[in-house]
Amino acid sequence: xxxxxxxxxxxxxxxxxxxxxxxxxxxxxxxxxxxxxxxxxxxxxxxxxxxxxxxxxxxxxxxxxxxxxxxxxxxxxxxxxxxxxxxxxxxxxxxxxxxxxxxxxxxxxxxxxxxxxxxxxxxxxxxxxxxxxxxxxxxxxxxxxxxxxxxxxxxxxxxxxxxxxxxxxxxxxxxxxxxxxxxxxxxxxxxxxxxxxxxxxxxxxxxxxxxxxxxxxxxxxxxxxxxxxxxxxxxxxxxxxxxxxxxxxxxxxxxxxxxxxxxxxxxxxxxxxxxxxxxxxxxxxxxxxxxxxxxxxxxxxxxxxxxxxxxxxxxxxxxxxxxxxxxxxxxxxxxxxxxxxxxxxxxxxxxxxxxxxxxxxxxxxxxxxxxxxxxxxxxxxxxxxxxxxxxxxxxxxxxxxxxxxxxxxxxxxxxxxxxxxxxxxxxxxxxxxxxxxxxxxxxxxxxxxxxxxxxxxxxxxxxxxxxxx
Amino acid sequence: xxxxxxxxxxxxxxxxxxxxxxxxxxxxxxxxxxxxxxxxxxxxxxxxxxxxxxxxxxxxxxxxxxxxxxxxxxxxxxxxxxxxxxxxxxxxxxxxxxxxxxxxxxxxxxxxxxxxxxxxxxxxxxxxxxxxxxxxxxxxxxxxxxxxxxxxxxxxxxxxxxxxxxxxxxxxxxxxxxxxxxxxxxxxxxxxxxxxxxxxxxxxxxxxxxxxxxxxxxxxxxxxxxxxxxxxxxxxxxxxxxxxxxxxxxxxxxxxxxxxxxxxxxxxxxxxxx
Numbered sequence: 001x002x003x004x005x006x007x008x009x010x011x012x013x014x015x016x017x018x019x020x021x022x023x024x025x026x027x028x029x030x031x032x033x034x035x036x037x038x039x040x041x042x043x044x045x046x047x048x049x050x051x052x053x054x055x056x057x058x059x060x061x062x063x064x065x066x067x068x069x070x071x072x073x074x075x076x077x078x079x080x081x082x083x084x085x086x087x088x089x090x091x092x093x094x095x096x097x098x099x100x101x102x103x104x105x106x107x108x109x110x111x112x113x114x115x116x117x118x119x120x121x122x123x124x125x126x127x128x129x130x131x132x133x134x135x136x137x138x139x140x141x142x143x144x145x146x147x148x149x150x151x152x153x154x155x156x157x158x159x160x161x162x163x164x165x166x167x168x169x170x171x172x173x174x175x176x177x178x179x180x181x182x183x184x185x186x187x188x189x190x191x192x193x194x195x196x197x198x199x200x201x202x203x204x205x206x207x208x209x210x211x212x213x214x215x216x217x218x219x220x221x222x223x224x225x226x227x228x229x230x231x232x233x234x235x236x237x238x239x240x241x242x243x244x245x246x247x248x249x250x251x252x253x254x255x256x257x258x259x260x261x262x263x264x265x266x267x268x269x270x271x272x273x274x275x276x277x278x279x280x281x282x283x284x285x286x287x288x289x290x291x292x293x294x295x296x297x298x299x300x301x302x303x304x305x306x307x308x309x310x311x312x313x314x315x316x317x318x319x320x321x322x323x324x325x326x327x328x329x330x331x332x333x334x335x336x337x338x339x340x341x342x343x344x345x346x347x348x349x350x351x352x353x354x355x356x357x358x359x360x361x362x363x364x365x366x367x368x369x370x371x372x373x374x375x376x377x378x379x380x381x382x383x384x385x386x387x388x389x390x391x392x393x394x395x396x397x398x399x400x401x402x403x404x405x406x407x408x409x410x411x412x413x414x415x416x417x418x419x420x421x422x423x424x425x426x427x428x429x430x431x432x433x434x435x436x437x438x439x440x441x442x443x444x445x446x447x448x449x450x451x452x453x454x455x456x457x458x459x460x461x462x463x464x465x466x467x468x469x
Numbered sequence: 470x471x472x473x474x475x476x477x478x479x480x481x482x483x484x485x486x487x488x489x490x491x492x493x494x495x496x497x498x499x500x501x502x503x504x505x506x507x508x509x510x511x512x513x514x515x516x517x518x519x520x521x522x523x524x525x526x527x528x529x530x531x532x533x534x535x536x537x538x539x540x541x542x543x544x545x546x547x548x549x550x551x552x553x554x555x556x557x558x559x560x561x562x563x564x565x566x567x568x569x570x571x572x573x574x575x576x577x578x579x580x581x582x583x584x585x586x587x588x589x590x591x592x593x594x595x596x597x598x599x600x601x602x603x604x605x606x607x608x609x610x611x612x613x614x615x616x617x618x619x620x621x622x623x624x625x626x627x628x629x630x631x632x633x634x635x636x637x638x639x640x641x642x643x644x645x646x647x648x649x650x651x652x653x654x655x656x657x658x659x660x661x662x663x664x665x666x667x668x669x670x671x672x673x674x675x676x677x678x679x680x681x682x683x684x685x686x687x688x689x690x691x692x693x694x695x696x697x698x699x700x701x702x703x704x705x706x707x708x709x710x711x712x713x714x715x716x717x718x719x720x721x722x723x724x725x726x727x728x729x730x731x732x733x734x735x736x737x738x739x740x741x742x743x
Contacts, residue, residue, distance in 0.1 A: 099707050103494045121707060127493060211591050279578045280599040281687055289579035423493065426707030434690070441601050443689045460708075467492050 039129075041136035041357070042350035047084055050351035056087045056359060057112040061098045061339070065306060066168070067091060069375040077362045085355035087114070095339065096426065099124070106130060111344045114356040116167055118339045119155055120425035123245065125342050126163055127423055127468040132345040135161045137357045147364060147382050151411050152336045154418045158246065164340035165360045168378040170301040171404050172230045172334050174198075174324055175308065178317035180205055180216060180296035191321030195231075195266050198297055198324055202275040205296040219276040220295035222286035223437050225429035226337060227299050228255060228263060233416045234325045235259045236332035240428070245421035249465050253420070253428050253457060256435070256450035259326055264439040264446035271440050278440055281433055299323070301337060302404040305377040309398060320403040322410075333411035335419040338378060379404050423464040424457065431457040486715035495709030505716035514698075514717075520605065521694040521724075525673040527609035528616070533665050535613065536620030537658075540628055541650050554625060561618030565678035572611040573683055598684050601691035608683050608692050612676060620665055627661035628654065659740045667732050674725055695721050 047054065062070045074087045092098040095118035105111045106128065117125055125131055134156075138145060145153070145162075152166045174191060181188035184204050192198045202218025209215050221227060232239055237259045240250035254260075270276035277295060279285040290298040291311040308318045323334045341363070343356045362368060369380035370388035385391055386405065395401050411417055422428055435453025439446040487505055489497040508514075539557050543550055560568065575583050576597035584594040597607045631654065639653045655662075677696050680686060686693035686701060693701070695717060703714035 096705060096707055100704050100709070103709050106494045107496050124493060124707065213588060213591075213593055277578065278596065278599050281685065285578055288577065292579045294579050424707070430706040437687060438689050441599070441689055443601060460710075463490065464493060467490075467498065 038347070039132050039136075039345040041132055041140045042354050043140055044354065046350040046354045047358070050084075050349075053083055054085050054349075054351040054355045056085060056114055056352055056355040058087050058089045058114040058116075058356075058359070059092045059098055059102070059112045060089055060116040061092060061095045061118070062116070062168070063091065066303070066376045066378075069372055072375075073363055073368060073372070074359075076368070077359050080362070081358065085358055087355075087359050095121070099426075109347050111347060113344055113348050113352040114359065115342050115344065116339050117164070117342055119335075119337050119419065120422075120429060122156060122164065122340070123421045123423045123425060126158055130344050130346045131163070131342045132353055133161060133163045134165050134343070134360075135163070137343075137360075138162065141361075143361065147366075147384065149379075149381050149383055149408065151408055151413055151417070152379070152381050154413055155336050156340050157418075158421065164342045165364060166336075166338070166340045166381040167363065168303070168372070168376065169336050169338040169381055170303040170378050171336060171407055172227065172299060172323045173302055173305070173403055173407075174321040175290060175298040175300055176319040176321060177290070177293060177296045178319050180293070180316070183207075184296075188319055191319070192297070192324060193322075194325050194327055194330075195263065196327070199266060199270060199275070202270055202297060203273075206275045214274060214277075215294070217275065217277040217289075217295050219270055219297045220279060220286055220289050221299040222279065222283040223281045223433055223440060224283055224286075225432040225436070226301075228260065228432050228436060229419065229429070230323060230334045230337075231263050231326055232257075232259055233335045233419065234323060234332045235327070235330040236414065236416045238416050239420035240422050243415050244418055246415065246418060249469065250420065250422045250461070251465065252461060253422070253431070253454050255428075255432050256447075256454040260432075260450050261447045262326060264436055264450055267436065268439045268442065268446055272442065281437065302379060303338070303377050305400060305404075306375075307377075309400065318400060320400040322403060322407050331412075332414060333417045334407070335417050336379075336408070337419075373401070377401065377404075379408055422461070423468065424460045427460050428457050483715045483718055486711050487719050489712050491709055491712050493709070495703075495711050497712065501712065505713050506720075508713065509716065509720065516690065517693055517695055517698045520690070520692065521674065524605060524609060524612075524676065524692070524694050525670060527606055528612035528673045528676070529666070529669040531609075532613040532616040532620055532669060533662065536617055536624050536665075537655070537662070539617075539621055540624040541654065543625070544628060544654070554621070557621045558618045558625075560614055560616075561622060563615065563618075565615060566682065568615045569611065569679040569682035572614075572679070576607060576683070599688050601689045604684055604688055604691045608679055611679050611683065612673070615679070616669060616672070620669075623661050623665060624658060627658045631657045656741050660742055663732075663736055663740045666736060667729060670728055670732065671725055674721065674728070695724070 058074070060070055070089055074089045078086050090112070092101050098115070099117060099121050102111065102115060111130060137143070148166065152169045153162055156162055156164045156166055176188055176191055178188045186201065186204065192201050198219060205216065205218035206214060207216040229239055232255060237257060238244045239255055240253045242248050242250050244250070267276070271278045277289060279289050283300070286298065287300065287304060289295045291308060293316055305320065312318045341360050343353055343360065345353060364382055366382050366384035366388055369382040369385035370391040372378060373380040373385055373391055374394040380386060380391070431453045434456065435450040438444045438449035438453070443449070444452070486497055488500060488502060490499050490501050492498045543554055575581055578584070578596065578599065581597070583597060587595060595603060598604050635657070636649070636653060639649055644652055675696055676694065677700065680692050680694060680697050681700070684692045686697045699714045699717045699721065702708060702710045702717065
C-alpha cells in the first residue's frame with residue numbers, strides 16, 4: 001500500500017514536471033498572428049453601432065491629490081459621453097507596480113484597454129506589440145497636433161511618430177526656501193544657475209547651532225536617477241547610445257561619461273563637507289526635509305509644487321527656479337518626465353479601442369488640462385490650457401507655477417532633451433542610483449562608482465535587445 | 470492532492486523557471502541550463518550572502534538573549550510584573566508592516582525622534598538608514614523589537630512549566646540569582662531556546678517587509694538580503710527576470726535546509742528534554 005502510494009506520488013510529480021514544460025512552451029510563443037487587425041485604429045462609427053455601454057478599463061498610478069484629479073476627469077467624461085462609453089479608473093500602485101501588473105496581464109491575455117505608463121516604460125510598451133500607436137488615431141480623425149506641446153510629444157515619439165498620448169508631464173525644478181536665503185543675507189531673486197553656484201551658496205546656507213550640530217543644510221535632494229538624467233540633458237549629453245535610442249535600439253547606457261562623474265563628484269563633495277544632507281533614495285524623505293525647513297535648496301519635480309506650497313504655508317515661502325545646469329557652458333535643457341496614456345489593441349474590441357481614444361482626446365482638451373495643471377502641478381500638455389481663465393487666475397496667485405512652463409518653452413528641442421528610450425530604462429535608472437549612492441556615501445570614487453553601475457546593467461540591455469530584436 | 474498542488478507544483482515550477490530565460494513580459498523563453506546558477510558565482514552574489522548571514526546574526530541572537538534576560542528578570546517577582554510581562558509581549562501584536570512604518574518614522578532623517586533624542590543630549594545626528602555601515606544594524610534592531618514579544622511569550626511559557634519543586638529544591642541548596650538561572654532555569658528552558666533558534670533563523674532568512682519599507686535594500690546594497698535580491702530580480706524596477714530570481718530562490722531553499730539540519734545536528738544534542 002505504502003509503496004504504491006509512493007509510486008503514485010512519483011508519477012504525479014513527473015506528470016507535473018512534464019505539464020510545466022508543456023505549458024511554459026506554449027506560453028512563450030509570440031502571437032503576432034492576430035495582431036495585424038488588432039492594432040488598427042477604428043473610426044467613430046464603431047461606437048454608434050455598438051450595443052449599450054462600452055466599458056473602458058483604465059489603469060493608473062496616481063494617488064493623493066493627483067488621484068482626485070483623475071477621478072474628476074473620468075467623472076466629467078462619463079457624464080458627457082451620454083451612456084455610450086464608461087471609463088472605469090483602477091489604481092494599480094506605483095508606476096513600477098503598474099507595469100509589473102501589466103506584464104502579468106499580457107501573459108494572461110487580460111490587459112486593460114487604457115493604461116498610464118511612466119516615461120521610462122515607453123520603449124517596453126512599443127516592443128510589447130500590444131498597443132495601437134496613437135498616431136493612427138490622430139491620422140484617422142485628422143486630430144490637430146498643435147494641441148500637444150511639441151517638446152512633450154518628442155519624448156513619446158519613435159521615428160517622429162507619436163505612440164502614446166502624454167498625460168501628466170513634469171519638468172524638474174530648483175526649489176528654494178526664501179526665508180533661509182534672507183537670513184543668510186542672500187538675494188532669493190537671484191537663484192544659482194549652475195552646480196558650482198549651488199555648491200558655493202550651500203556653504204553659506206548651512207547653519208550650525210552652538211554645539212556644532214547642523215540645523216539647516218544648504219542643499220538636499222533624493223538620490224533619484226531621474227535627477228541625473230535631467231542634469232545630463234541640460235548639459236546636452238545623451239544618456240544612451242544610438243541617438244538616445246531613437247535611431248535604433250540603444251545598446252548601452254552612457255551615464256558614466258565625464259558629465260555624470262562630475263555630478264556624482266559634486267554631490268559627494270557637498271555631503272562630505274557637511275553642506276548637503278543625504279536622506280537616501282526615498283523621494284518622500286528628501287521632500288520631508290525640505291518641507292521641514294531643514295534644507296535650503298532642493299531638486300524635485302514640478303509635480304510636488306502644490307504639496308510644498310500647502311505644507312510651507314505660514315512657515316516659509318517656497319520659491320522655484322529653473323533647473324540648474326552642470327556648467328556655464330551647458331546649452332541643453334531638461335527632459336519632460338511623467339507618464340503617458342497607451343491604448344491596448346490586442347484582445348480588445350473596436351468599440352473599446354475607440355472609447356479609450358475618445359477619453360484620451362477629452363483628457364487632452366484645453367479646459368481639462370487647465371484643471372489638471374492647477375490641481376496637480378503637472379505641466380499642461382495642451383498649450384491652450386494656459387489661456388483658460390482658471391489657469392490664469394491660479395498662476396497669478398502662485399507665480400511659482402509659471403517657472404516650469406517657462407522652462408518648457410525655453411527648451412531647445414534636441415536629442416538629449418528627448419530622453420533615452422531604452423527597454424530596460426527602469427533598471428538603468430536603478431543602476432545609476434546605485435552608482436550615485438556609492439559615490440555619495442564614499443564607498444567608491446565617483447568615476448569607478450558610475451562605471452561599475454553602467455556595466456552592471458549591460459547584461460539586462462543585451463538580453464532585452466536579444467528578445468525583441 | 471492539495472499538498473501536491475500547493476507545495477510540489479510551485480516547487481517544480483521554480484526549478485523549471487530557474488533553468489529558463491525570460492521574454493520581455495517575464496514568460497519563460499529558451500532553456501539556458503545552469504546559466505543562472507553559474508552567474509551567481511560572481512562577486513556580487515557573495516555580498517548578498519554575507520549580508521544575509523549578518524542580518525540573520527544581528528536579528529536572531531539579540532532577540533533571543535534579550536528575551537531570556539527579560540524573562541529571568543521577570544522571575545524576580547517584582548510588583549506589577551504582570552503589566553511588565555504584557556508590555557514586553559506587546560510587540561507580538563504588531564504586524565511587520567505596522568512596526569516598520571513606525572520605525573521608518575523614528576529613523577526619519579528630517580523629522581525622526583531618534584535623532585531628536587540624540588540631539589537633546591547633545592549628540593550629533595546619525596544617518597540611521599542612509600549610512601551603509603549603520604543601516605543593517607538599524608534594520609536588525611527594528612527586527613529584534615518585532616521578534617522580542619514572541620520570544621518573551623515562548624520563554625515565559627517555558628518558565629511557567631518548570632516544576633516549582635525543582636526550583637524550591639535548588640533554593641534550599643542555596644542557589645539564587647545567577648546561580649539559579651544558569652544551573653536550573655536556562656537548562657530547563659533549552660527546548661524552548663532551541664525552538665526559537667530554529668524558527669527565528671528561518672524567519673530572519675525570509676525577512677522582507679521591514680527591509681522593503683525601511684531601506685529597499687540600500688544604501689549601496691547594504692541591506693540587500695537574499696529574499697530582497699529575489700524580489701528585486703523578479704518584480705522591482707520593471708524587471709521581470711523570473712529565471713534568475715527562481716535560481717536564487719532554489720539557493721535560499723538549500724541554505725534553509727542546511728541551516729536547519731546543522732542546528733538539529735549540533736544544538737539539539739545539548740537540549741535537555743524533560
